[in-house]
Amino acid sequence: MANSSADSSSLDQLFAQLKRFADEGDYNKADPVIKKILKEAPQDKDALLCRLCSLIQQGKYDNALTFIKSKRDLLSGVDLTFQESYCYYRLHKTKTALELLQSQANPNDKCKELLAQVLYRLENYKECITVYRNLIKNSQDDFENERETNLAAACALLSIHDRNLREDT
Amino acid sequence: FPPQFEPIPCKPLFFDIANNYVEFPSLDHRMEQKKSGGIGG
Numbered sequence: 001m002a003n004s005s006a007d008s009s010s011l012d013q014l015f016a017q018l019k020r021f022a023d024e025g026d027y028n029k030a031d032p033v034i035k036k037i038l039k040e041a042p043q044d045k046d047a048l049l050c051r052l053c054s055l056i057q058q059g060k061y062d063n064a065l066t067f068i069k070s071k072r073d074l075l076s077g078v079d080l081t082f083q084e085s086y087c088y089y090r091l092h093k094t095k096t097a098l099e100l101l102q103s104q105a106n107p108n109d110k111c112k113e114l115l116a117q118v119l120y121r122l123e124n125y126k127e128c129i130t131v132y133r134n135l136i137k138n139s140q141d142d143f144e145n146e147r148e149t150n151l152a153a154a155c156a157l158l159s160i161h162d163r164n165l166r167e168d169t
Numbered sequence: 170f171p172p173q174f175e176p177i178p179c180k181p182l183f184f185d186i187a188n189n190y191v192e193f194p195s196l197d198h199r200m201e202q203k204k205s206g207g208i209g210g
Contacts, residue, residue: 153181
């Protein structure tokens, strides 16, 4: 029905709508808009990345992993290591998440943040503490309290772990 | 039996901070395109 010029203008409108919901962090309202965009422009990188984020935010981690696999070619040049390992982490495939994160030569801060959580869950508290100390030293954002809390949790569990080891031997 | 009760440490609070980094890509450049009237084709 729509001709090509109408397509591009409605695409602009859809993106404007999407941006509003994205800024508000309203993933439920954003999702139908993303689907509409992908219907018109199935290869649009921004829309594909929004869809991936939306799947993860809705807790659809299996779907998100399938999505990453099927769109890998369309999203070539975009580093999806963080998103992929986060899905594995939430699916409790923690070792897969760890391998993926450790396969990177220069992990970004997002990946380091996730790495710390992965190490914590794997009960590797010593390395977890090292990553958190490094993150705390080098970051200035809204999550400093949460990071201190996680560091304290790792320290507490490390001391319990060490005490149990001493009592066992 | 039953075994003696013994105190155990509570599970410490631990946040999923990485979740905050699962975010939409910046869509600013899509808005600029609109302002400039788009690319004719």
